[in-house]
Amino acid sequence: MTINSHLTEFAGLPVVPFDPDRPSAAAPDAVAWRLDLEGPGLAEDRFVALTESFLRGVTPAEVRALLIGDWGDSSASPAPVDLLVRLAPRLSGLRALFVGEMTYEQCEISWIVQADPAPLLAAYPDLEILRIRGATQGLSLSPVRHLALREFAIEAGGLPGDVTRAVAACDLPALTHLELWLGTDEYGGDTTLADLAPILAGDRLPALRHLGLRNAEIADEVAAAVTQAPVVGRLESLDLSLGTLSDAGAEALLAGRPLTRLRRLDLHHHYLSPEARGRLVAALPGVEIDFSDRRPSARNGDRYVAVSE
Structure with a gap:
């Protein structure tokens, strides 16, 4: 699987691509705006120009998402964090950012x-949703407190493990939804269970209700760690999808702390046998479980995450 389509909804709002040649009549706060360049070259100048054109066409303080x-050249130039920080006084109503x-x-x-998103969190103290795609190249995180x-x-x-450790070191008392795509070590995914331990303890995340540890090459080990962790007792949904979950992971889910408090368990893109799926359904009668996209076992027993390169 690759990411081959854009989001059509973000933060509960329909996504509208900004086109300077075809201005949208949508109210600034009624949609989630996407700023997107096509083609390489002079990335910073072109993106700054696009952004300024966008801000001239809307009331910036009313933009919500x-x-x-x-x-412009996203494989060579870092994310425009500095630009977004400079725009914070104008985008005072921003609540969701991808x-x-x-x-x-x-x-x-x-x-x-x-790039390090910590300056964004400092510049936007009222931001409620932050989503980042890409971590292998250049992503770091300075631990922050954000209310x-x-x-x-x-x-x-x-x-990378250092990013996971930094997430664990953040103080985020209002956070209800945390989602980390762990990936594979071939692409820098060296996060370990020890790196995840403070997150699973949940001490800095008192409001957490949804935990996603997705796209994990170590999905079976993650499943075992999560179901032994203090945080699982307060979760309403658990997402272990897109990874390499096998019957060993299913056994860990069954053997750990009871998951009956969950409303939803997302395991789609998995390597579970029909027998393992049946046991999970029987053990969790009130839980909605997503078993879609069962992957056929590859030669030599190889299993693959859904998104890597």
Whole structure:
């Protein structure tokens, strides 16, 4: 699987691509705006010009949600964090931000050059949703305290352990939704269970209700760790999808702390046998379980995450 289409909805709003040649009549706060360049060359200048054109066409303070797509040369130039920080006084109503919302045709996920998003969180103290695509190239995170953020996600073909440790060190008392795509070590995904341990303890995440540890090459080990963790007792949904979950992972889910409090368990893109799926259904009668996209076992027993390069 690759990321081959853009989002049509973000933060509960329909996504509208900004086209300077065809201005939209949508109210600034009624849609999520996507800023997206086509083609390489002079990335910063072109993206700054596009952004200024957008801000002239709307009332900036009324913009609620923004998606940053291709900034022109996304495999060579870092995400325009500095630009977004400078714009914070004008985008005072911004509540949801996605940095790197692009398809594989624009830039493969593991080639997107990111930057430290901590300055964004400092510049936008009222931001409620932050989503980042790409971690292998350039992503770092300075641990921060943010009182408003309720949803944080990092999509990656490989999530470096130092980024995971930094996420764990953040103080996010309002966070209800945390989603990390762990990926594979081939693309820098060297996150370990020890790196995840503070997140699974949940001490800095008192409001957490949804945990996604997705796209994981170590899905079976993650399943075992999650179901032994203190945080599982307060979760309403658990997402272990897009990874390499096998019957060993299913056994871990059955043997750990009871998951009967969950409303939803997302395991889609998996390697579970019919017998393992049946046992999970029998053990969790009130839980909605997504078993879609069962992957056929590859030669030599190889299993693959859904998104890597």
